[in-house]
Amino acid sequence: MxxxxxxxxxxxxxxxxxxxxxxxxxxxxxxxxxxxxxxxRALAQNASEGQKLYATYCSACHGDKGKADGPAAKSLPVKPADHTNGTVMNQLSDKYLRDIISKGGAAVGKSSFMPGWSSQLKDPQVSDLVAYIRSLA
Structure with missing residues (x-):
């Protein structure tokens, strides 16, 4: 038992x-x-904010949809990056994109016609831009 x-x-x-x-x-x-x-949701919100920033700071050269066909692109001696080209864009790290947005093209060995935006954009805004640019490719 x-x-x-x-x-x-x-x-x-x-x-x-x-x-x-x-x-x-x-x-x-x-x-x-x-x-x-x-x-x-946070990523979607960041990309949404990034889209607004993109329209303000990037679209003149890179175009509204990121196809490097903005109104200022025609007058540049170097064609801006096509953010819709997944073959190229998907190979770039987020750090690289943050650096080129913040410090400008010359800082990463690209054209000096790409300005740095660190004096106008804070780090979270740059991250929002990266999220939006990622959504284009």
């Missing part, structure tokens, strides 16, 4: 542990889903 009681306690404890683990995993999965949804 003592063996049955011990066996029952063992099974009961195993069931309790399994139920607790299941609850933990369900909770963890829910938190992960919430985090991913929030991150996706």
């Amino acid at each position: 003592l063996r049955v009681v011990k066996g029952f306690r063992y099974v009961r404890n195993a069931v309790i542990k399994a139920v607790n683990m299941r609850g933990f995993l369900v909770g963890l999965t829910a938190l992960l889903c919430i985090h991913l949804t929030t991150a996706a």
Whole structure:
């Protein structure tokens, strides 16, 4: 009889542990889903803000849609980057894009006709621009 009681306690404890683990995993999965949804929304908001900044600071040369066909592009001796060209743009790191936006083309070995915007744009705004530029390619 003592063996049955011990066996029952063992099974009961195993069931309790399994139920607790299941609850933990369900909770963890829910938190992960919430985090991913929030991150996706944050990216969308950043890209949306980036689009506004792009219209102000970039579209004159790079065009409204990023195709390097802005009104000022025709008068430049060097063609601006086509931000819709995924073959090129997807190889560039976010750091590279932040540097060229903040410091200008000459800082990364590109044309000095690409100005640096660090005096006009704060770091979060530059990140918003990068998010938007990424959405074009």
